[in-house]
Amino acid sequence: MKCEEIGELLPDYLQEGLQGEKKNIVERHLANCAECSEVAGLWKKLALIPEEEPSAEGRARFEAMLQAYQTGRGDEGARRGSPDRTSLWSGWRWLRSPAGAVAWSVALVALGVFLGMQAGSTKTNLQDLAAMHTELTNMRQMVALSMLQQQSASQRLEGVTWTRREEQLDPQVLAALMRTLRYDPSVDVRLAALDALSRHAGQPQVKRTVVDALQEQQSPLVQVALIDQLVEWRDADAAAGIEKLRQEPHLNPTVRQRADWAISKLN
Amino acid sequence: MQSETDEELMLQVRDGAGETLGVLFDRYHAPLFHFYTKLTGDRTLSEDLVQEVFLRILRHRQTFRDGTPFRAWIYQIARNARIDHFRKNRPQVPFEPEMAPAVLPADPAQQRQESELLHRALMELPEEKRELLVLCRFQELPYEEVARLVGCGVATVKVRIHRALQELREAFHQLQAAPANRNAQRELRPRRMGHEV
Numbered sequence: 001m002k003c004e005e006i007g008e009l010l011p012d013y014l015q016e017g018l019q020g021e022k023k024n025i026v027e028r029h030l031a032n033c034a035e036c037s038e039v040a041g042l043w044k045k046l047a048l049i050p051e052e053e054p055s056a057e058g059r060a061r062f063e064a065m066l067q068a069y070q071t072g073r074g075d076e077g078a079r080r081g082s083p084d085r086t087s088l089w090s091g092w093r094w095l096r097s098p099a100g101a102v103a104w105s106v107a108l109v110a111l112g113v114f115l116g117m118q119a120g121s122t123k124t125n126l127q128d129l130a131a132m133h134t135e136l137t138n139m140r141q142m143v144a145l146s147m148l149q150q151q152s153a154s155q156r157l158e159g160v161t162w163t164r165r166e167e168q169l170d171p172q173v174l175a176a177l178m179r180t181l182r183y184d185p186s187v188d189v190r191l192a193a194l195d196a197l198s199r200h201a202g203q204p205q206v207k208r209t210v211v212d213a214l215q216e217q218q219s220p221l222v223q224v225a226l227i228d229q230l231v232e233w234r235d236a237d238a239a240a241g242i243e244k245l246r247q248e249p250h251l252n253p254t255v256r257q258r259a260d261w262a263i264s265k266l267n
Numbered sequence: 268m269q270s271e272t273d274e275e276l277m278l279q280v281r282d283g284a285g286e287t288l289g290v291l292f293d294r295y296h297a298p299l300f301h302f303y304t305k306l307t308g309d310r311t312l313s314e315d316l317v318q319e320v321f322l323r324i325l326r327h328r329q330t331f332r333d334g335t336p337f338r339a340w341i342y343q344i345a346r347n348a349r350i351d352h353f354r355k356n357r358p359q360v361p362f363e364p365e366m367a368p369a370v371l372p373a374d375p376a377q378q379r380q381e382s383e384l385l386h387r388a389l390m391e392l393p394e395e396k397r398e399l400l401v402l403c404r405f406q407e408l409p410y411e412e413v414a415r416l417v418g419c420g421v422a423t424v425k426v427r428i429h430r431a432l433q434e435l436r437e438a439f440h441q442l443q444a445a446p447a448n449r450n451a452q453r454e455l456r457p458r459r460m461g462h463e464v
Contacts (some may be wrong), residue, residue: 010432011425015403039432042439046389046404048382051381054300062321063293069325070285076382157329188329225326233356265355 003029006036014043068220068252103204141170149174153186160192169200178209187219194225201233211241227255227262239266273337276341281328291337292321298406299345305401306349308390342408342416346398367405388438398429 006029012018013026030037140162147159162176163169183192200206214226223245230238239262245251246259273294279287296317304312323344331340389397401414403424414421426464 007429008425011403014428035436039429039436042385042435043404043433044386045381048378049305049386049389051301051405052304052310054297054317055315058296058300058317059292061314061318062289062296065318065322065325066285066288146395191326192329204411221322221325225320232284248404 003036005163006030010036010040014040052238065254068254082194101261119221123176128221129212138170140165141173145173145176148180153189156180156186156189157192158186161188163196164199174200174206178206181209182213187221190217190219190222191225194222194229198232207233207235207238211235211238214241214245220255221256223252224258227258230261231265234266236266239263242266272335274335275452277324277331277337277340278316278327278333280324281331285325288321288324289323291341295341296321299341302342302345302401302406305389305405306394306398313354316345316348316352319352322346323348336412338408339412339415342402342406346416384442385435385439388435388442391438391442392431396427396434399424399427400431400435 006026009018009022009026013023018026030040144159144162144166147155147162150156151157158179160177163173166173169177177193177197181190181197184190184193194210197210199208210226210229214223214230217223217226227242227245230242242259243261246256248265251259271290273291276291277285280291299320300313300315303316304310307313307316327344331337362462389400391398399413399417402408402416403410408416410421410424410457414424417424
């Protein structure tokens with residue numbers, strides 16, 4: 001067998017994935033081909049490269065980061081009473097909520113569009129379709145808006161997810177998303193809102209909101225996420241806001257370190 | 268807690284038990300550190316990237332879905348963290364000899380000298396090939412898992428592994444043939460690819 005053909009079998013042989021005759025073929029070839037044998041030998045020798053071990057400091061840094069995170073969540077948990085472990089999909093209760101009702105409406109409109117297209121397939125009215133598309137978009141945005149106002153954090157989280165389905169957001173939804181970023185009691189929802197808003201950096205008020213949020217947020221996790229986002233946008237105006245945050249006397253050390261890094265990037 | 272699967276632990280983290288992440292940290296921080304040191308040759312950067320991975324897990328824990336294999340998920344995060352790092356931080360840190368595992372030059376064992384040379388040859392490979400070798404050989408991920416991770420077919424991964432090994436052999440030979448190059452280590456830099464992975 002030629003080297004090229006062996007080349008197809010060799011990776012499996014090296015991960016000990018070959019049995020029987022195929023394995024014998026490869027081994028016979030390796031015994032007679034110095035080049036392939038050397039390639040196979042290098043695979044084995046790679047294991048001899050010594051592994052470096054991570055320092056103990058890594059664990060300490062992780063603990064500090066986790067502590068910062070737990071602190072942020074602790075404040076939130078105290079307000080809420082107990083951790084919200086309810087998954088949106090773990091039950092069907094949400095379908096009976098107002099948001100669920102709106103979601104059902106969207107599904108029905110979508111079904112209507114589909115059936116309409118099937119029934120009138122010979123002559124599709126493009127204007128009607130465009131109108132229905134607009135209606136669907138509006139409905140989806142209504143769902144998002146409605147869900148952003150729910151009591152349950154997981155429903156608000158789902159509301160944020162709904163906003164991600166639209167390229168262009170209605171100003172009302174965008175405003176709700178920005179409110180969520182600044183004032184939602186759940187760290188997770190605020191983080192998700194930031195991710196969703198990152199897609200709308202073209203809107204000047206979005207960047208302004210992110211800079212403002214930096215001064216308001218207490219959760220180190222959110223603060224780090226905001227700083228990262230501003231660096232990602234390379235928003236030079238944000239440097240002053242980050243610098244102001246860095247001056248906070250009780251700032252979490254991890255956040256301070258991130259702020260230092262961000263300022264060096266933006267200046 | 269130690270006997271629980273990674274996925275069970277991550278679901279607990281997702282649902283608010285942040286402290287459970289400590290168990291996952293214990294399980295994964297060394298493999299991730301090895302992954303990064305083999306790729307970047309930079310110890311400090313590797314430590315930072317491992318921290319970044321766990322920070323991202325906390326930030327994006329809500330995106331972890333029941334049924335997702337945790338190992339694939341964390342390595343995807345690890346790859347993205349590295350790509351983002353190099354996107355944001357140019358110029359990149361050059362590979363310096365002290366970044367390589369410590370090898371005593373006076374050590375008579377040929378094996379150790381050989382492995383030093385092999386490590387340098389590995390750092391000479393284009394990053395895409397180096398990453399594949401690191402994932403398949405050092406992290407011991409099966410080809411199927413690596414294929415999902417890098418977004419290509421299993422057959423493609425195998426072809427690339429074979430090519431990477433051939434290229435490694437050539438680089439290894441060149442280093443062996445030119446011992447002077449081993450002294451000019453400061454010129455050695457890990458080769459990088461674009462961010463198309």
